[in-house]
Amino acid sequence: MxxxxxxxxxxxxxxxxxxxxRAQHILIIDTETxxxxxxxxxxxxxxxxxxxxxxxxxxxxxVEAVLTGNCGPNAFRTLDAAGIKVYAGASGTVRxxxxxxxxxxxxxxxxxxxxxxxxxAGSQQ
Numbered sequence: 001m002x003x004x005x006x007x008x009x010x011x012x013x014x015x016x017x018x019x020x021x022r023a024q025h026i027l028i029i030d031t032e033t034x035x036x037x038x039x040x041x042x043x044x045x046x047x048x049x050x051x052x053x054x055x056x057x058x059x060x061x062x063v064e065a066v067l068t069g070n071c072g073p074n075a076f077r078t079l080d081a082a083g084i085k086v087y088a089g090a091s092g093t094v095r096x097x098x099x100x101x102x103x104x105x106x107x108x109x110x111x112x113x114x115x116x117x118x119x120x121a122g123s124q125q
Contacts, residue, residue: 001031003101004058005094006068010038012095018069021051027094028061031102037061051075059084065108067097076112 006023007014017023022044028037039057043050051071055078058066065085079086085108090097100106 001065002028002061002063003031003065003067003098004028004061004063005066005090005097007038007094012036012098013093015093016067016069016090016097018091020066020068020071020075021054022046023054023068026054026058028058028063029094029098031098049074052078055079055082055084065101067101067106071109071112073112076109 005027006017006020007025007027008017009015010025010027014025017025023041024044026039026041028039029035041054043053043057046053051074055075059079059082063084065087066079067087067090069088069090071079071086071088076086087101087106088109090106
């Protein structure tokens with residue numbers, strides 16, 4: 001399965017970024033081969049629409065699931081429309097989150113985990 005994990009770094013030992021749309025990096029990982037593509041998220045400083053733009057970016061790469069700390073309503077709707085499962089509440093390293101997914105320890109969301117504009121400087125966190 002091809003998954004996208006939000007990250008503050010560029011490898012499996014980096015911590016998960018708690019934000020989705022404004023995550024520093026997105027790691028695209030094939031869970032079967034462990035092939036990894038590290039992407040610097042161009043939407044970190046977007047004035048608006050970061051969640052939607054980041055969701056579209058990962059959807060274009062053919063991912064089946066997103067693992068992140070939090071996912072707002074616009075990003076969630078975009079990912080859901082693309083048939084991508086969203087797993088939120090992820091913390092620790094990317095490697096730890098991958099293991100939790102493989103072991104069935106985390107479940108996909110049925111709705112957003114935070115309100116809109118959660119990851120912006122002016123939001124309540």
